[in-house]
Amino acid sequence: MLRRMLAAAAMAGALGLGSVSPAAADNGVVCPAIGDCSVGVTVPGKPGGTTTSDTGTGGSNGSRRCQDTLLNVEVPCYLKDLGWWSPNCYFKVMEPQPPAGDPAWQGHKPGDGAVYDAYCPDEGPPVQWRAAPPPGMDGGVDPAQLAAEAVRRLPIDGPDIGIVPEPGTTGVVGMPVWLWNRTSPRTWGPAAESVSAGGITVTATAHVSQIVWDMGDGHTVTCGAGTPYKESEGAKESPSCGYRYATTSNGDEGNVFWVTATATWDVHWGGGGQRGDLTTTRSSQVQLRVGEVQVLGQ
Template sequence: MDPQPPGGSALWEGHDPSEGAIYVRVCPALQAGAGVAGVGTAIAGPQVFWAAQAPAANVDPAQLAQEALDKMTLLGPDIGITPKPGGQGVVGMPVYMWTAQTAETYGPNSASASAGGVTVTATAKVKRIVWDMGDGNSVTCTTAGTPYKAAFGKKASPDCGYRYSEPSSTQSGGRYHVTATSTWQVDWQVNGGGETGQLAATRNNAVNIDVAEVQVLN
């Protein structure tokens, strides 16, 4: 504790200040059902105690990895899609899906956390993006996708695409609600070698698009 309490404080538990010192500790503990990948961090209240010698730090590298992950800004995909929201696509035409590749939306994204002389560095990268197309089907892409260009014409996306078989007018609200969910793989390592591990995180984003059916005139 800094500063140490005065000599007459009850915190000394009857000990003479020359015999030791008053310490404060805060103990992180993992609890299920919260935070990233179903695991969250609960912090117990500060504990004040007397000790004759400074207690040795008991550092959990996995906990430091979680703290490093918590420092990162990880976002859902920065969605690019054809047809664009506000525009209109056509049944049977290729749909392109992609995300902007930034540290926050695709990685790599890194951060470190330290305690008791131990430093852990965690690096997060998107492993896959699952696109829920809003019609009951989904597409899993292991790349960031290819942004559409007019020169591609009617060619299908080479790595992350789809085709609707029905117009969005069949849906409630008249649009397809497309949700993109990215799974981040977080690899961590104790600096200087030693223990390693892995965490996971998910983030999502969504847009609405219109898809029409071509009307044929006789």
Template sequence: MSERPGPPPPPGAGGGAPPTPAQLGAQASAQIPLDAPTLHLTPGPGKTGLVGLPTWLWVDATPSTWGPATATAAVPGLSVTATAVVDRITWTMGDGATVVCTTPGTLYTPARGAQPSPDCGHTYTRPGVRTVTATTHWTVTWAGGGQTGTLVAARTTTVGDIRTGEMQALIS
């Protein structure tokens, strides 16, 4: 007479070794939504800025686009929590320049006029039509079970049709 098998054992019980804190850290990290940044520039796509005037750069700062964002993975007797934050954003401006910012930037308003951005901006020196790319660089730290670790990730967004022109003064 044969016996019927019972239900499978819970994770970490019998049938194999339980996951390590590092494995749970990777699992918790994978649960965090890390979205590509939503880019904002002034002037924006389809509008024309002027050579020599500041271009302001900023992104929406939400938990999934800038952090902090957390997630936890657990098995009986062990819990690991991961936290993700953006360290920096690297803007490739389409004219050979790269701008690295450690903040999400500052929202431009018309009241700011021709002032440069206080934390994230660029000034084009030649006219042209460009594509701008921004990459957020994430650091994900995890801790649990007496251990810690760090993982990295990156998310990229591209926006095109960034125009810069020259203004000619006419003297009569």
């Protein structure tokens, strides 16, 4: 017991417990020496250019108090170099995680739980595998929340619409319409973004899985990237993404159809010993006028 108390006292002296003033860590974590901790991630707004409601805002995990139950003293809930307190050790997700087959996994596979760096005054093992985050870390940074922030920051837009007939011209009922996406990392992927806080970094990677075209007349078309139109194609149909209007746009608002292309982005994220998949969408619009062929009598 005396050895444990001396070790804990030595740790307190080395870390300055009871004498360190509140400070802000590099990753947006604010903790006083003893007492409350709070975590905030602030993300700048996403550049405009597409019809999407995503904006970048951060949040906080609130506050909590942490205690060394062996010595019955309060300790910082979070320390930058050591991680989060979970009686009676500081835990920090090892970044990067060890490769498959590393003894630290204790026979488990990467993604099955996580490996943590541990600092234990009671001389616990310095590297530990856990199936779930140690108790107390749930008051810290949630990798899934960081993933949501990373998704909001992804440099992705709605499709860069290619369409023939082109906006500003008039199409004809029954004639082929070509639809495609002018692909780039912002409009097709892959695109990636990382967000860090509390010693955890989460990276989200996204690519488009499909584009749904709302043609403005009550019908939709689902495609991939589509095929760009070339003058040499003449009046041929698109081999991959096309449409034919059965009615004119006369009578619709502005006498045009609003064509809306909505891209579904599949997102895979990983970090903090966790991983997951989700989807998000981005949309773009153009106006298209469609008329009828006028036949003049002799």
